[in-house]
Amino acid sequence: xxxxxxxxxxxxxxxxxxxxxxxxxxxxxxxxxxxxxxxxxxxxxxxxxxxxxxxxxxxxxxxxxxxxxxxxxxxxxxxxxxxxxxxxxxxxxxxxxxxxxxxxxxxxxxxxxxxxxxxxxxxxxxxxxxxxxxxxxxxxxxxxxxxxxxxxxx
Ligand SMILES: [Zn+2]
Numbered sequence: 001x002x003x004x005x006x007x008x009x010x011x012x013x014x015x016x017x018x019x020x021x022x023x024x025x026x027x028x029x030x031x032x033x034x035x036x037x038x039x040x041x042x043x044x045x046x047x048x049x050x051x052x053x054x055x056x057x058x059x060x061x062x063x064x065x066x067x068x069x070x071x072x073x074x075x076x077x078x079x080x081x082x083x084x085x086x087x088x089x090x091x092x093x094x095x096x097x098x099x100x101x102x103x104x105x106x107x108x109x110x111x112x113x114x115x116x117x118x119x120x121x122x123x124x125x126x127x128x129x130x131x132x133x134x135x136x137x138x139x140x141x142x143x144x145x146x147x148x149x150x151x152x153x154x
Contacts, residue, residue, distance in 0.1 A: 002091035010083035016075055023068050034068060035060065041071045093128070100124045 027034050035056055042052035059067035069075040104120030105113050 001094045002087040005090035006083045006087035009081050009086040013081045013083060016080050019073055019075060020065075020069060020077055023072070024065060027064055027068065034064075038068060038071055097124050097128050 038056045038059065039049075039052040042055050043049060047055060056067075066077065069077060101117055101120045101124060104116040108116045
């Protein structure tokens, strides 16, 4: 689980870094096209032509790369994904999530093991779904349930 999460997030980080390099290259080699591209994004967000060009001029004077990364790609270069943090969080949550069903099988008398394991798995799925919905700011019971099902079947 942790290795899979590390690989997934590391490839996402590699993609983000490649996009940042591409954007730097475009700003150095095609500054006029980049200016027009950002002005176009500003116009699509409701600014007039003159205001859009003024905004882009000021953004370029302050932090051109940051402005392009934010507007075009939604990337903050100071907040890239961290594959180690994702791997550690995945291994901790997997261990905690697996502990409840394991205890439900080991602790009760043999005749109660199946029903307690069943209830413990449902409780663990509900808890992890609710937690992932809360952490993902998804909200709502259906979102939490679908998160739990997706997590279990990955
Ligand atoms: Zn660009």
